[in-house]
Amino acid sequence: MKIIPYLIEAILSNGLVIVLFFAINRIRFSSRSIFIALALRVLIAVILATVKQVMPNNLLDYLDLPLYYLLLSFVFLKPLPKTLLIFYGLFPLTLWNLFHRVNSYFILSLLEQGKISPLNDSLYYFSAFLSLVFVFLFLKWSQYDFRKLQTSLIDLKDQRVLYRTNWAMVIYYVLMQFLTYLEYDEGIMTIDYRRLILVAYLVLFMGLIKQLDRHVREKLQKKLQLQQALQLSNMENYSHHVEELYREVRGFRHDYANLLTTLRLSIEDDNISQIKEIYETVLKDSHKRLRNQKYDIGRLMNIPNSALKSLLAAKFMQASENNISVILEVPEVFEPRGMELVDFITITSILLDNAIDAAIGTTVPKINIALLQVDDKQMLIIENSIKEEVIDTSEIYSFGTSSKGSNRGVGLYNVMKILEHYPLTSLNTTSQDYTFCQILEIGLE
Secondary structure (H helix, E strand, O other), rough: OOHHHHHHHHHHHHHHHHHHHHHOOOOOOOOOHHHHHHHHHHHHHHHHHHHHHHHOHHHHHHHHHHHHHHHHHHHHOOOOOHHHHHHHHHHHHHHHHHHHHHHHHHHHHHHHHOOOOOOOHHHHHHHHHHHHHHHHHHHHOOOOOOHHHHHHHOOOHHHHHHHHHHHHHHHHHHHHHHHHHHHHHHOOOOOHHHHHHHHHHHHHHHHHHHHHHHHHHHHHHHHHHHHHHHHHHHHHHHHHHHHHHHHHHHHHHHHHHHHHHHHHHHHHHHOOOHHHHHHHHOOOOOOHOOOOHHHHHHHHHHHHHHHHHHHHHHHHHEEEEEEEEEEOOOOOOOOOOOHHHHHHHHHHHHHHHHHHHHHHOOOOOOOOOOEEEEEEEEEEEEEEEEEOOOOOOOOOOOOOOOOOOOOOOOOOHHHHHHHOOOEEEEEEEEEEOOOOEEEEEEEEO
């Protein structure tokens, strides 16, 4: 019958570990992800058991959780830089460990009038669960969210803050676990030292996290200000372009009015030669003037959202400046729905930038853009010419993967990180016959 308590303890301990890592790092709970997490847990157990056959020492048992969390991070968040992988692996564990030790040393231990042992003690698992609740309440109250680091390039200041935080977490966990090992396995009392270290590190850790959070918020604020400035600039360019088109059309209309008057007089005078001359010199090629791409910007009238309209207008003109033929299809009024506007704008901007870069220098530079409403979903289709006959699409969404050089392939990786938050949305990519096509489908609930 002792197997039942052990089974419950195993489910609680492993379940808490997986829930904590998945929830904080916003990894989807699925049968596949849970199976992988459990398989990695078994792998760590097998490795430690094998090592203990050679080095019979219980110290490794106290380090299994950080090893497991780091392995989870490297498997589920693999494309990220190693500095971030270490941070995302150790941050949930360290935060939970701090709350757990506060509960054990200063709260629940008073109820037991003694120490809470991780060995065969149901109160230990109650403290572990209670600490998990405290972690989520703390993150909700503090509004810490470091996921934004996943979708931006790591600058020098980021690296410094992350290095300090990572080293602090490593030193804290190794030191605390070593002191715990000395007490429970070697019989050396270390509880007072651990309490002192806990209080000191709690202050240090919260300071480091606050510093990192402030840095992330500052970066987001600067990015938001840059986006607002860019949107304003796009709107100004769009307005100037519309004004220029209005002046050209008005002048064109005035010239044609005069031509029609001259043509009417020639017809009344039955002057065939003058009629032919007017046709050959003016009217014959006038349709080419009206087919200029800059007049196609009027199709944006079906887009009421000013932010999206200004972005498309700016990219439209950027493509034209690079002699890229652009076809824009917005058959009916299109208002982005199904995801946050800033996310839709970001995705659209990244896909259009990539399309323009890829189309430059091709045999027939062209981009086709379509914004469609199809039944219960919206679609953004961007098709562009490419230099290669076919592009391998299997790795283009990995962090740092780019045909433009090292450390530049961040855009499409960012797109996929954004789409992770929208389960009803998908991005399909195809490449064939010197054409590259991205189809973003947004499901509407």
